[in-house]
Amino acid sequence: MALGSTRGTRYGLTKREWEVLPLVVDGLSDGEIAQRLGISTNTASKHVRAIREKLAVGTRTEATSRALREGLVDGSSDD
Numbered sequence: 001m002a003l004g005s006t007r008g009t010r011y012g013l014t015k016r017e018w019e020v021l022p023l024v025v026d027g028l029s030d031g032e033i034a035q036r037l038g039i040s041t042n043t044a045s046k047h048v049r050a051i052r053e054k055l056a057v058g059t060r061t062e063a064t065s066r067a068l069r070e071g072l073v074d075g076s077s078d079d
Contacts, residue, residue, distance in 0.1 A: 020037070
């Protein structure tokens, strides 16, 4: 899942959070995200929580919807 080209910094996401967001959109669990990125599950959970807060959404599903709607990810899986 590629990042949107116009993301800029308006959402306040860190570089790592931009790496995590497409994985959330792809439906990966925190554990799967952690394994994919070589980080702890706790750290992955913190990134997902920060993404939800910065996108002002309550759930992963809402984060996915907003990311796709606003072009933050391209919507086509690379896997």
